[in-house]
Amino acid sequence: MSGFENVTAYVLAGGFGTRLRRAVPDRPKALAEILGRPYIHHLLDGLAPLGVRRVVLCTGHLADMLEDGLGADYRGMELLYSREDAPLGTGGALALAFSRHPAELALCLNGDSLTDADLGAYLRWFEPRRESAALLLAPVEDAGRYGRVELDGAGRVTGFSEKGADGPGLISAGVYLLRPGALVRLTPGEPASIEQDLFPALAAGGDLCGWATSARFLDIGTPESYAAAGRFLLGPDGGGAAVFLDRDGTVIADKHYLHDPAGVELLPGAAEGLRRMAALGLRLVLVSNQSGVGRGYFGRGDVERVHGRLVELLDAEGVRLDAFYICPHAPGEDCSCRKPRPGLVERACRELGLDAAASFVIGDKPCDVDLGLAVKATPILVTTGREAQTAGPGEHRAAHVASGLEAAAERIETILSARAGGGEGA
The missing domain is CATH 3.90.550.10 (Spore Coat Polysaccharide Biosynthesis Protein SpsA; Chain A)
Known part of the structure:
Protein backbone atom coordinates (compact mmCIF):
# COMPACT_ATOMS: atom_id res chain seq x y z
CA MET A 1 0.00 0.00 0.00
CA LEU A 234 12.47 13.99 -20.99
CA GLY A 235 15.24 14.98 -18.59
CA PRO A 236 18.77 16.23 -19.26
CA ASP A 237 19.56 13.60 -21.91
CA GLY A 238 17.01 14.79 -24.47
CA GLY A 239 17.76 15.13 -28.16
CA GLY A 240 19.76 12.87 -30.45
CA ALA A 241 18.36 9.93 -32.42
CA ALA A 242 15.00 8.25 -31.98
CA VAL A 243 12.89 5.32 -33.02
CA PHE A 244 9.59 6.55 -34.47
CA LEU A 245 7.09 3.77 -33.85
CA ASP A 246 3.76 3.00 -35.41
CA ARG A 247 1.21 1.85 -32.81
CA ASP A 248 -1.36 -0.64 -34.12
CA GLY A 249 0.23 -3.76 -35.52
CA THR A 250 3.68 -2.68 -34.33
CA VAL A 251 3.59 -2.12 -30.57
CA ILE A 252 0.09 -3.39 -29.81
CA ALA A 253 -2.30 -5.76 -31.55
CA ASP A 254 -4.10 -4.18 -34.49
CA LYS A 255 -7.81 -3.96 -33.65
CA HIS A 256 -10.35 -2.18 -35.80
CA TYR A 257 -10.50 1.49 -34.71
CA LEU A 258 -9.35 0.69 -31.19
CA HIS A 259 -10.80 3.13 -28.65
CA ASP A 260 -11.39 0.95 -25.56
CA PRO A 261 -8.43 0.69 -23.14
CA ALA A 262 -9.48 -2.86 -22.31
CA GLY A 263 -8.51 -3.87 -25.84
CA VAL A 264 -4.87 -2.80 -25.57
CA GLU A 265 -2.63 -5.85 -25.96
CA LEU A 266 1.15 -5.67 -26.25
CA LEU A 267 2.51 -7.74 -29.12
CA PRO A 268 4.90 -10.57 -28.23
CA GLY A 269 8.43 -9.26 -27.77
CA ALA A 270 7.34 -5.62 -28.00
CA ALA A 271 8.39 -4.63 -24.49
CA GLU A 272 11.75 -6.38 -24.77
CA GLY A 273 12.40 -4.81 -28.15
CA LEU A 274 11.59 -1.35 -26.85
CA ARG A 275 13.77 -1.93 -23.79
CA ARG A 276 16.72 -2.84 -26.00
CA MET A 277 16.21 0.21 -28.20
CA ALA A 278 16.09 2.53 -25.18
CA ALA A 279 19.28 0.92 -23.86
CA LEU A 280 20.97 2.03 -27.09
CA GLY A 281 20.25 5.64 -26.13
CA LEU A 282 17.40 6.04 -28.62
CA ARG A 283 14.28 8.01 -27.81
CA LEU A 284 11.03 6.06 -28.28
CA VAL A 285 8.41 8.19 -30.03
CA LEU A 286 4.99 6.90 -31.05
CA VAL A 287 3.65 8.31 -34.35
CA SER A 288 0.18 7.07 -35.21
CA ASN A 289 -2.63 7.82 -37.64
CA GLN A 290 -5.90 7.90 -35.69
CA SER A 291 -8.43 8.80 -38.35
CA GLY A 292 -11.24 7.44 -36.14
CA VAL A 293 -11.19 10.85 -34.45
CA GLY A 294 -11.63 12.73 -37.72
CA ARG A 295 -14.25 10.26 -38.92
CA GLY A 296 -16.25 10.84 -35.72
CA TYR A 297 -15.99 7.23 -34.51
CA PHE A 298 -14.46 8.25 -31.17
CA GLY A 299 -12.95 11.28 -29.47
CA ARG A 300 -9.45 12.41 -28.65
CA GLY A 301 -10.08 11.48 -25.01
CA ASP A 302 -10.62 7.87 -26.08
CA VAL A 303 -7.22 7.90 -27.77
CA GLU A 304 -5.61 9.20 -24.59
CA ARG A 305 -7.29 6.53 -22.46
CA VAL A 306 -5.91 3.88 -24.83
CA HIS A 307 -2.49 5.48 -24.48
CA GLY A 308 -2.88 5.56 -20.72
CA ARG A 309 -3.41 1.79 -20.75
CA LEU A 310 -0.38 1.39 -23.00
CA VAL A 311 1.70 3.46 -20.57
CA GLU A 312 0.46 1.25 -17.73
CA LEU A 313 1.38 -1.99 -19.50
CA LEU A 314 4.81 -0.72 -20.46
CA ASP A 315 5.44 0.62 -16.96
CA ALA A 316 4.95 -2.92 -15.68
CA GLU A 317 7.70 -4.01 -18.10
CA GLY A 318 10.08 -1.21 -17.10
CA VAL A 319 9.68 0.58 -20.43
CA ARG A 320 8.68 4.18 -21.14
CA LEU A 321 7.67 5.79 -24.40
CA ASP A 322 9.06 9.30 -24.52
CA ALA A 323 6.34 10.95 -26.59
CA PHE A 324 3.07 10.27 -28.40
CA TYR A 325 2.18 12.12 -31.59
CA ILE A 326 -1.03 11.35 -33.44
CA CYS A 327 -2.75 12.52 -36.60
CA PRO A 328 -6.47 12.82 -35.76
CA HIS A 329 -7.54 13.73 -39.29
CA ALA A 330 -9.65 11.78 -41.75
CA PRO A 331 -7.91 10.95 -45.04
CA GLY A 332 -9.70 13.65 -47.03
CA GLU A 333 -8.68 16.54 -44.75
CA ASP A 334 -5.37 17.12 -46.58
CA CYS A 335 -3.32 17.61 -43.42
CA SER A 336 0.47 17.55 -43.22
CA CYS A 337 0.62 14.98 -40.41
CA ARG A 338 -1.14 11.90 -41.78
CA LYS A 339 1.51 9.28 -42.51
CA PRO A 340 3.33 8.97 -44.86
CA ARG A 341 3.46 12.76 -44.78
CA PRO A 342 6.29 13.87 -42.50
CA GLY A 343 4.44 16.25 -40.16
CA LEU A 344 4.48 14.08 -37.03
CA VAL A 345 8.20 13.33 -37.27
CA GLU A 346 9.04 16.92 -38.13
CA ARG A 347 7.09 18.13 -35.10
CA ALA A 348 8.81 15.63 -32.81
CA CYS A 349 12.23 16.61 -34.12
CA ARG A 350 11.47 20.31 -33.66
CA GLU A 351 10.06 19.97 -30.14
CA LEU A 352 12.52 17.38 -28.83
CA GLY A 353 15.70 18.29 -30.67
CA LEU A 354 15.88 14.98 -32.57
CA ASP A 355 17.91 14.14 -35.67
CA ALA A 356 15.63 12.39 -38.17
CA ALA A 357 18.48 11.27 -40.43
CA ALA A 358 20.11 9.41 -37.53
CA SER A 359 16.82 7.85 -36.50
CA PHE A 360 14.65 4.86 -37.40
CA VAL A 361 10.99 4.51 -38.39
CA ILE A 362 9.33 1.18 -37.57
CA GLY A 363 5.90 0.11 -38.68
CA ASP A 364 3.85 -2.65 -40.24
CA LYS A 365 2.49 -0.70 -43.22
CA PRO A 366 3.92 0.68 -46.44
CA CYS A 367 3.08 4.21 -45.24
CA ASP A 368 5.52 3.73 -42.34
CA VAL A 369 8.28 2.77 -44.76
CA ASP A 370 7.43 5.75 -46.96
CA LEU A 371 7.48 8.01 -43.91
CA GLY A 372 10.97 6.84 -43.02
CA LEU A 373 12.19 7.50 -46.54
CA ALA A 374 10.53 10.92 -46.59
CA VAL A 375 12.38 12.11 -43.49
CA LYS A 376 15.65 10.36 -44.49
CA ALA A 377 15.46 8.00 -41.51
CA THR A 378 16.11 4.24 -41.72
CA PRO A 379 12.77 2.41 -42.17
CA ILE A 380 12.18 -1.06 -40.77
CA LEU A 381 9.05 -3.00 -41.71
CA VAL A 382 7.76 -5.40 -39.07
CA THR A 383 5.53 -8.27 -40.14
CA THR A 384 3.36 -8.24 -37.01
CA GLY A 385 0.46 -6.30 -38.54
CA ARG A 386 -2.21 -7.38 -40.96
CA GLU A 387 -0.98 -5.34 -43.93
CA ALA A 388 2.62 -6.52 -43.71
CA GLN A 389 1.51 -10.11 -43.31
CA THR A 390 -0.58 -9.98 -46.48
CA ALA A 391 1.77 -7.86 -48.60
CA GLY A 392 3.13 -9.54 -51.68
CA PRO A 393 6.69 -9.36 -52.99
CA GLY A 394 7.68 -5.86 -54.06
CA GLU A 395 4.74 -4.15 -52.31
CA HIS A 396 7.00 -2.23 -49.92
CA ARG A 397 10.31 -0.44 -50.23
CA ALA A 398 11.88 -1.43 -46.90
CA ALA A 399 15.50 -2.47 -46.99
CA HIS A 400 15.04 -3.95 -43.51
CA VAL A 401 12.27 -6.38 -42.59
CA ALA A 402 11.88 -7.83 -39.09
CA SER A 403 9.47 -10.28 -37.50
CA GLY A 404 8.70 -7.91 -34.60
CA LEU A 405 10.17 -5.24 -32.35
CA GLU A 406 12.65 -7.59 -30.70
CA ALA A 407 14.07 -8.56 -34.09
CA ALA A 408 13.97 -4.90 -35.13
CA ALA A 409 16.06 -4.01 -32.07
CA GLU A 410 18.64 -6.57 -33.14
CA ARG A 411 18.71 -5.04 -36.62
CA ILE A 412 19.18 -1.56 -35.14
CA GLU A 413 22.05 -2.79 -32.98
CA THR A 414 23.75 -4.11 -36.12
CA ILE A 415 23.17 -0.86 -38.02
CA LEU A 416 24.48 1.32 -35.19
CA SER A 417 27.52 -0.92 -34.81
CA ALA A 418 28.23 -0.55 -38.53
CA ARG A 419 27.85 3.22 -38.31
CA ALA A 420 30.22 3.37 -35.37
CA GLY A 421 32.72 1.39 -37.40
CA GLY A 422 32.53 3.83 -40.28
CA GLY A 423 30.14 1.81 -42.46
CA GLU A 424 26.92 3.14 -43.90
CA GLY A 425 24.87 0.74 -41.79
CA ALA A 426 21.62 1.41 -43.59
Whole structure:
Protein backbone atom coordinates (compact mmCIF):
# COMPACT_ATOMS: atom_id res chain seq x y z
CA MET A 1 0.00 0.00 0.00
CA SER A 2 1.40 3.40 -0.98
CA GLY A 3 -0.61 5.47 1.49
CA PHE A 4 -2.46 7.30 -1.29
CA GLU A 5 -5.49 5.00 -1.32
CA ASN A 6 -7.37 7.39 1.00
CA VAL A 7 -6.01 10.55 -0.60
CA THR A 8 -8.15 12.50 -3.05
CA ALA A 9 -6.29 14.56 -5.60
CA TYR A 10 -7.69 17.99 -6.47
CA VAL A 11 -6.38 19.58 -9.64
CA LEU A 12 -6.76 23.32 -10.17
CA ALA A 13 -7.51 23.03 -13.87
CA GLY A 14 -9.83 25.95 -14.54
CA GLY A 15 -7.33 28.37 -16.06
CA PHE A 16 -7.38 29.21 -19.76
CA GLY A 17 -3.92 30.72 -19.52
CA THR A 18 -3.98 34.37 -20.51
CA ARG A 19 -0.20 34.48 -20.93
CA LEU A 20 -0.24 31.16 -22.77
CA ARG A 21 -2.82 32.19 -25.38
CA ARG A 22 -0.09 33.12 -27.88
CA ALA A 23 1.21 29.52 -27.89
CA VAL A 24 -2.04 27.65 -27.15
CA PRO A 25 -4.94 29.82 -28.32
CA ASP A 26 -7.75 27.29 -28.43
CA ARG A 27 -7.64 25.22 -25.25
CA PRO A 28 -7.15 25.52 -21.48
CA LYS A 29 -3.73 24.94 -19.95
CA ALA A 30 -4.75 21.49 -18.70
CA LEU A 31 -5.26 20.37 -22.31
CA ALA A 32 -2.18 22.05 -23.78
CA GLU A 33 -0.08 19.35 -25.43
CA ILE A 34 3.35 18.34 -24.12
CA LEU A 35 5.19 15.52 -25.88
CA GLY A 36 2.07 15.10 -27.99
CA ARG A 37 -0.31 14.51 -25.08
CA PRO A 38 -2.52 16.93 -23.10
CA TYR A 39 -0.71 18.15 -19.99
CA ILE A 40 -3.37 16.72 -17.68
CA HIS A 41 -2.54 13.17 -18.81
CA HIS A 42 1.09 13.59 -17.75
CA LEU A 43 -0.21 14.67 -14.35
CA LEU A 44 -2.66 11.75 -14.13
CA ASP A 45 0.03 9.28 -15.22
CA GLY A 46 2.05 10.46 -12.23
CA LEU A 47 -0.85 9.88 -9.84
CA ALA A 48 -2.00 6.46 -11.04
CA PRO A 49 1.07 4.47 -9.87
CA LEU A 50 0.70 5.99 -6.40
CA GLY A 51 -2.66 4.31 -5.92
CA VAL A 52 -4.79 7.47 -6.06
CA ARG A 53 -8.34 6.36 -6.71
CA ARG A 54 -10.20 9.65 -7.04
CA VAL A 55 -9.31 12.90 -8.80
CA VAL A 56 -11.44 16.04 -8.59
CA LEU A 57 -10.87 18.61 -11.30
CA CYS A 58 -11.62 22.18 -10.28
CA THR A 59 -12.70 23.33 -13.71
CA GLY A 60 -13.98 26.87 -13.45
CA HIS A 61 -16.30 27.42 -16.42
CA LEU A 62 -14.36 24.86 -18.49
CA ALA A 63 -16.10 21.78 -17.11
CA ASP A 64 -17.73 20.75 -20.40
CA MET A 65 -14.50 21.09 -22.38
CA LEU A 66 -12.46 19.15 -19.83
CA GLU A 67 -15.07 16.45 -19.29
CA ASP A 68 -15.41 15.94 -23.03
CA GLY A 69 -11.64 15.50 -23.26
CA LEU A 70 -11.13 13.34 -20.16
CA GLY A 71 -14.29 11.39 -19.43
CA ALA A 72 -15.27 9.73 -16.16
CA ASP A 73 -12.23 7.58 -15.47
CA TYR A 74 -8.58 7.12 -16.37
CA ARG A 75 -6.28 4.23 -15.44
CA GLY A 76 -8.62 3.07 -12.69
CA MET A 77 -9.04 6.56 -11.20
CA GLU A 78 -12.49 8.10 -10.92
CA LEU A 79 -12.55 11.59 -12.44
CA LEU A 80 -14.98 14.09 -10.89
CA TYR A 81 -15.66 17.66 -11.99
CA SER A 82 -16.32 20.67 -9.79
CA ARG A 83 -17.66 23.56 -11.86
CA GLU A 84 -17.56 27.16 -10.62
CA ASP A 85 -20.01 29.45 -12.37
CA ALA A 86 -18.28 32.61 -11.11
CA PRO A 87 -14.54 33.34 -10.62
CA LEU A 88 -13.56 32.04 -7.19
CA GLY A 89 -9.78 32.01 -7.28
CA THR A 90 -7.71 28.99 -6.30
CA GLY A 91 -8.86 28.96 -2.68
CA GLY A 92 -12.54 29.38 -3.43
CA ALA A 93 -12.44 26.71 -6.12
CA LEU A 94 -10.67 24.24 -3.84
CA ALA A 95 -13.02 24.90 -0.91
CA LEU A 96 -16.06 24.38 -3.15
CA ALA A 97 -14.64 21.16 -4.62
CA PHE A 98 -13.80 19.84 -1.15
CA SER A 99 -17.30 20.60 0.13
CA ARG A 100 -18.74 18.60 -2.76
CA HIS A 101 -16.20 15.78 -2.60
CA PRO A 102 -14.68 15.65 0.91
CA ALA A 103 -11.67 13.52 1.75
CA GLU A 104 -9.52 12.45 4.70
CA LEU A 105 -6.52 14.07 3.04
CA ALA A 106 -6.31 16.32 -0.02
CA LEU A 107 -3.44 16.36 -2.47
CA CYS A 108 -3.85 19.63 -4.36
CA LEU A 109 -1.94 20.26 -7.59
CA ASN A 110 -1.73 23.39 -9.68
CA GLY A 111 -2.81 22.79 -13.23
CA ASP A 112 0.10 24.65 -14.79
CA SER A 113 3.31 23.39 -13.19
CA LEU A 114 5.62 20.39 -13.43
CA THR A 115 7.85 18.79 -10.84
CA ASP A 116 9.72 15.48 -10.63
CA ALA A 117 9.46 15.28 -6.84
CA ASP A 118 8.81 11.95 -5.12
CA LEU A 119 5.21 12.38 -3.96
CA GLY A 120 5.32 9.15 -1.99
CA ALA A 121 8.21 10.47 0.10
CA TYR A 122 6.34 13.77 0.50
CA LEU A 123 3.30 11.99 1.94
CA ARG A 124 5.41 9.83 4.28
CA TRP A 125 7.14 12.97 5.57
CA PHE A 126 3.83 14.72 6.23
CA GLU A 127 1.81 11.92 7.80
CA PRO A 128 3.40 12.01 11.30
CA ARG A 129 3.39 15.80 11.50
CA ARG A 130 0.76 17.82 13.35
CA GLU A 131 0.32 20.70 10.93
CA SER A 132 -2.84 20.76 8.87
CA ALA A 133 -1.13 21.67 5.60
CA ALA A 134 2.18 21.27 3.77
CA LEU A 135 3.90 22.81 0.76
CA LEU A 136 6.26 20.94 -1.53
CA LEU A 137 9.24 23.26 -2.03
CA ALA A 138 11.66 23.29 -4.94
CA PRO A 139 14.92 25.24 -5.36
CA VAL A 140 15.15 27.70 -8.27
CA GLU A 141 17.76 30.18 -9.39
CA ASP A 142 15.22 32.97 -9.95
CA ALA A 143 13.09 32.84 -6.80
CA GLY A 144 12.20 36.48 -7.33
CA ARG A 145 9.89 35.45 -10.16
CA TYR A 146 7.75 33.41 -7.74
CA GLY A 147 8.42 34.59 -4.20
CA ARG A 148 10.45 32.69 -1.60
CA VAL A 149 9.17 30.45 1.16
CA GLU A 150 10.99 30.72 4.50
CA LEU A 151 11.34 27.73 6.88
CA ASP A 152 12.49 27.30 10.46
CA GLY A 153 14.64 24.42 11.64
CA ALA A 154 11.61 22.24 12.34
CA GLY A 155 10.26 22.52 8.79
CA ARG A 156 7.50 25.00 9.61
CA VAL A 157 6.81 27.82 7.19
CA THR A 158 7.61 31.12 8.85
CA GLY A 159 6.79 33.49 6.02
CA PHE A 160 6.72 34.35 2.35
CA SER A 161 8.84 36.87 0.48
CA GLU A 162 7.16 38.93 -2.18
CA LYS A 163 8.08 38.51 -5.82
CA GLY A 164 10.93 40.64 -7.03
CA ALA A 165 13.79 39.70 -4.70
CA ASP A 166 16.53 38.38 -6.98
CA GLY A 167 18.61 35.27 -6.44
CA PRO A 168 18.10 31.58 -5.66
CA GLY A 169 15.72 30.22 -3.07
CA LEU A 170 12.97 27.77 -2.23
CA ILE A 171 9.57 28.28 -3.82
CA SER A 172 6.24 26.51 -3.64
CA ALA A 173 6.05 23.94 -6.44
CA GLY A 174 2.25 24.03 -6.47
CA VAL A 175 1.75 20.65 -4.77
CA TYR A 176 -0.05 20.83 -1.41
CA LEU A 177 -1.19 18.33 1.21
CA LEU A 178 -4.17 19.52 3.25
CA ARG A 179 -6.09 17.97 6.08
CA PRO A 180 -9.76 18.99 6.38
CA GLY A 181 -8.95 21.41 9.21
CA ALA A 182 -6.83 23.53 6.88
CA LEU A 183 -9.81 24.40 4.72
CA VAL A 184 -12.20 25.57 7.46
CA ARG A 185 -10.72 29.04 6.95
CA LEU A 186 -12.24 29.13 3.46
CA THR A 187 -15.94 29.48 2.67
CA PRO A 188 -17.17 27.31 -0.23
CA GLY A 189 -18.39 29.52 -3.04
CA GLU A 190 -16.60 32.64 -1.76
CA PRO A 191 -13.62 34.01 -3.74
CA ALA A 192 -10.26 33.38 -2.09
CA SER A 193 -6.65 32.68 -2.96
CA ILE A 194 -4.73 29.72 -1.58
CA GLU A 195 -1.45 31.61 -1.81
CA GLN A 196 -2.64 34.95 -0.45
CA ASP A 197 -5.49 34.11 1.91
CA LEU A 198 -5.00 30.57 3.18
CA PHE A 199 -1.29 29.86 3.48
CA PRO A 200 -0.19 33.11 5.19
CA ALA A 201 -2.90 32.62 7.81
CA LEU A 202 -1.85 29.01 8.41
CA ALA A 203 1.82 30.01 8.62
CA ALA A 204 1.04 32.76 11.14
CA GLY A 205 -0.57 30.13 13.37
CA GLY A 206 2.32 27.67 13.02
CA ASP A 207 0.05 25.31 11.11
CA LEU A 208 1.88 25.14 7.78
CA CYS A 209 5.01 23.13 7.04
CA GLY A 210 7.25 22.83 4.01
CA TRP A 211 9.10 19.85 2.56
CA ALA A 212 12.31 21.12 0.95
CA THR A 213 13.43 18.98 -1.98
CA SER A 214 15.99 19.07 -4.76
CA ALA A 215 13.21 18.44 -7.28
CA ARG A 216 13.11 20.29 -10.58
CA PHE A 217 10.23 22.69 -11.19
CA LEU A 218 8.70 24.30 -14.26
CA ASP A 219 5.73 26.65 -14.54
CA ILE A 220 4.21 26.13 -18.00
CA GLY A 221 2.14 29.30 -17.84
CA THR A 222 4.19 31.31 -20.35
CA PRO A 223 4.96 30.49 -24.00
CA GLU A 224 8.66 30.31 -23.20
CA SER A 225 8.35 27.87 -20.31
CA TYR A 226 5.68 25.87 -22.13
CA ALA A 227 8.08 25.41 -25.04
CA ALA A 228 10.58 23.92 -22.58
CA ALA A 229 8.12 21.49 -21.01
CA GLY A 230 8.84 18.55 -23.31
CA ARG A 231 12.57 18.68 -22.70
CA PHE A 232 11.86 19.08 -18.97
CA LEU A 233 9.88 15.83 -18.91
CA LEU A 234 12.47 13.99 -20.99
CA GLY A 235 15.24 14.98 -18.59
CA PRO A 236 18.77 16.23 -19.26
CA ASP A 237 19.56 13.60 -21.91
CA GLY A 238 17.01 14.79 -24.47
CA GLY A 239 17.76 15.13 -28.16
CA GLY A 240 19.76 12.87 -30.45
CA ALA A 241 18.36 9.93 -32.42
CA ALA A 242 15.00 8.25 -31.98
CA VAL A 243 12.89 5.32 -33.02
CA PHE A 244 9.59 6.55 -34.47
CA LEU A 245 7.09 3.77 -33.85
CA ASP A 246 3.76 3.00 -35.41
CA ARG A 247 1.21 1.85 -32.81
CA ASP A 248 -1.36 -0.64 -34.12
CA GLY A 249 0.23 -3.76 -35.52
CA THR A 250 3.68 -2.68 -34.33
CA VAL A 251 3.59 -2.12 -30.57
CA ILE A 252 0.09 -3.39 -29.81
CA ALA A 253 -2.30 -5.76 -31.55
CA ASP A 254 -4.10 -4.18 -34.49
CA LYS A 255 -7.81 -3.96 -33.65
CA HIS A 256 -10.35 -2.18 -35.80
CA TYR A 257 -10.50 1.49 -34.71
CA LEU A 258 -9.35 0.69 -31.19
CA HIS A 259 -10.80 3.13 -28.65
CA ASP A 260 -11.39 0.95 -25.56
CA PRO A 261 -8.43 0.69 -23.14
CA ALA A 262 -9.48 -2.86 -22.31
CA GLY A 263 -8.51 -3.87 -25.84
CA VAL A 264 -4.87 -2.80 -25.57
CA GLU A 265 -2.63 -5.85 -25.96
CA LEU A 266 1.15 -5.67 -26.25
CA LEU A 267 2.51 -7.74 -29.12
CA PRO A 268 4.90 -10.57 -28.23
CA GLY A 269 8.43 -9.26 -27.77
CA ALA A 270 7.34 -5.62 -28.00
CA ALA A 271 8.39 -4.63 -24.49
CA GLU A 272 11.75 -6.38 -24.77
CA GLY A 273 12.40 -4.81 -28.15
CA LEU A 274 11.59 -1.35 -26.85
CA ARG A 275 13.77 -1.93 -23.79
CA ARG A 276 16.72 -2.84 -26.00
CA MET A 277 16.21 0.21 -28.20
CA ALA A 278 16.09 2.53 -25.18
CA ALA A 279 19.28 0.92 -23.86
CA LEU A 280 20.97 2.03 -27.09
CA GLY A 281 20.25 5.64 -26.13
CA LEU A 282 17.40 6.04 -28.62
CA ARG A 283 14.28 8.01 -27.81
CA LEU A 284 11.03 6.06 -28.28
CA VAL A 285 8.41 8.19 -30.03
CA LEU A 286 4.99 6.90 -31.05
CA VAL A 287 3.65 8.31 -34.35
CA SER A 288 0.18 7.07 -35.21
CA ASN A 289 -2.63 7.82 -37.64
CA GLN A 290 -5.90 7.90 -35.69
CA SER A 291 -8.43 8.80 -38.35
CA GLY A 292 -11.24 7.44 -36.14
CA VAL A 293 -11.19 10.85 -34.45
CA GLY A 294 -11.63 12.73 -37.72
CA ARG A 295 -14.25 10.26 -38.92
CA GLY A 296 -16.25 10.84 -35.72
CA TYR A 297 -15.99 7.23 -34.51
CA PHE A 298 -14.46 8.25 -31.17
CA GLY A 299 -12.95 11.28 -29.47
CA ARG A 300 -9.45 12.41 -28.65
CA GLY A 301 -10.08 11.48 -25.01
CA ASP A 302 -10.62 7.87 -26.08
CA VAL A 303 -7.22 7.90 -27.77
CA GLU A 304 -5.61 9.20 -24.59
CA ARG A 305 -7.29 6.53 -22.46
CA VAL A 306 -5.91 3.88 -24.83
CA HIS A 307 -2.49 5.48 -24.48
CA GLY A 308 -2.88 5.56 -20.72
CA ARG A 309 -3.41 1.79 -20.75
CA LEU A 310 -0.38 1.39 -23.00
CA VAL A 311 1.70 3.46 -20.57
CA GLU A 312 0.46 1.25 -17.73
CA LEU A 313 1.38 -1.99 -19.50
CA LEU A 314 4.81 -0.72 -20.46
CA ASP A 315 5.44 0.62 -16.96
CA ALA A 316 4.95 -2.92 -15.68
CA GLU A 317 7.70 -4.01 -18.10
CA GLY A 318 10.08 -1.21 -17.10
CA VAL A 319 9.68 0.58 -20.43
CA ARG A 320 8.68 4.18 -21.14
CA LEU A 321 7.67 5.79 -24.40
CA ASP A 322 9.06 9.30 -24.52
CA ALA A 323 6.34 10.95 -26.59
CA PHE A 324 3.07 10.27 -28.40
CA TYR A 325 2.18 12.12 -31.59
CA ILE A 326 -1.03 11.35 -33.44
CA CYS A 327 -2.75 12.52 -36.60
CA PRO A 328 -6.47 12.82 -35.76
CA HIS A 329 -7.54 13.73 -39.29
CA ALA A 330 -9.65 11.78 -41.75
CA PRO A 331 -7.91 10.95 -45.04
CA GLY A 332 -9.70 13.65 -47.03
CA GLU A 333 -8.68 16.54 -44.75
CA ASP A 334 -5.37 17.12 -46.58
CA CYS A 335 -3.32 17.61 -43.42
CA SER A 336 0.47 17.55 -43.22
CA CYS A 337 0.62 14.98 -40.41
CA ARG A 338 -1.14 11.90 -41.78
CA LYS A 339 1.51 9.28 -42.51
CA PRO A 340 3.33 8.97 -44.86
CA ARG A 341 3.46 12.76 -44.78
CA PRO A 342 6.29 13.87 -42.50
CA GLY A 343 4.44 16.25 -40.16
CA LEU A 344 4.48 14.08 -37.03
CA VAL A 345 8.20 13.33 -37.27
CA GLU A 346 9.04 16.92 -38.13
CA ARG A 347 7.09 18.13 -35.10
CA ALA A 348 8.81 15.63 -32.81
CA CYS A 349 12.23 16.61 -34.12
CA ARG A 350 11.47 20.31 -33.66
CA GLU A 351 10.06 19.97 -30.14
CA LEU A 352 12.52 17.38 -28.83
CA GLY A 353 15.70 18.29 -30.67
CA LEU A 354 15.88 14.98 -32.57
CA ASP A 355 17.91 14.14 -35.67
CA ALA A 356 15.63 12.39 -38.17
CA ALA A 357 18.48 11.27 -40.43
CA ALA A 358 20.11 9.41 -37.53
CA SER A 359 16.82 7.85 -36.50
CA PHE A 360 14.65 4.86 -37.40
CA VAL A 361 10.99 4.51 -38.39
CA ILE A 362 9.33 1.18 -37.57
CA GLY A 363 5.90 0.11 -38.68
CA ASP A 364 3.85 -2.65 -40.24
CA LYS A 365 2.49 -0.70 -43.22
CA PRO A 366 3.92 0.68 -46.44
CA CYS A 367 3.08 4.21 -45.24
CA ASP A 368 5.52 3.73 -42.34
CA VAL A 369 8.28 2.77 -44.76
CA ASP A 370 7.43 5.75 -46.96
CA LEU A 371 7.48 8.01 -43.91
CA GLY A 372 10.97 6.84 -43.02
CA LEU A 373 12.19 7.50 -46.54
CA ALA A 374 10.53 10.92 -46.59
CA VAL A 375 12.38 12.11 -43.49
CA LYS A 376 15.65 10.36 -44.49
CA ALA A 377 15.46 8.00 -41.51
CA THR A 378 16.11 4.24 -41.72
CA PRO A 379 12.77 2.41 -42.17
CA ILE A 380 12.18 -1.06 -40.77
CA LEU A 381 9.05 -3.00 -41.71
CA VAL A 382 7.76 -5.40 -39.07
CA THR A 383 5.53 -8.27 -40.14
CA THR A 384 3.36 -8.24 -37.01
CA GLY A 385 0.46 -6.30 -38.54
CA ARG A 386 -2.21 -7.38 -40.96
CA GLU A 387 -0.98 -5.34 -43.93
CA ALA A 388 2.62 -6.52 -43.71
CA GLN A 389 1.51 -10.11 -43.31
CA THR A 390 -0.58 -9.98 -46.48
CA ALA A 391 1.77 -7.86 -48.60
CA GLY A 392 3.13 -9.54 -51.68
CA PRO A 393 6.69 -9.36 -52.99
CA GLY A 394 7.68 -5.86 -54.06
CA GLU A 395 4.74 -4.15 -52.31
CA HIS A 396 7.00 -2.23 -49.92
CA ARG A 397 10.31 -0.44 -50.23
CA ALA A 398 11.88 -1.43 -46.90
CA ALA A 399 15.50 -2.47 -46.99
CA HIS A 400 15.04 -3.95 -43.51
CA VAL A 401 12.27 -6.38 -42.59
CA ALA A 402 11.88 -7.83 -39.09
CA SER A 403 9.47 -10.28 -37.50
CA GLY A 404 8.70 -7.91 -34.60
CA LEU A 405 10.17 -5.24 -32.35
CA GLU A 406 12.65 -7.59 -30.70
CA ALA A 407 14.07 -8.56 -34.09
CA ALA A 408 13.97 -4.90 -35.13
CA ALA A 409 16.06 -4.01 -32.07
CA GLU A 410 18.64 -6.57 -33.14
CA ARG A 411 18.71 -5.04 -36.62
CA ILE A 412 19.18 -1.56 -35.14
CA GLU A 413 22.05 -2.79 -32.98
CA THR A 414 23.75 -4.11 -36.12
CA ILE A 415 23.17 -0.86 -38.02
CA LEU A 416 24.48 1.32 -35.19
CA SER A 417 27.52 -0.92 -34.81
CA ALA A 418 28.23 -0.55 -38.53
CA ARG A 419 27.85 3.22 -38.31
CA ALA A 420 30.22 3.37 -35.37
CA GLY A 421 32.72 1.39 -37.40
CA GLY A 422 32.53 3.83 -40.28
CA GLY A 423 30.14 1.81 -42.46
CA GLU A 424 26.92 3.14 -43.90
CA GLY A 425 24.87 0.74 -41.79
CA ALA A 426 21.62 1.41 -43.59
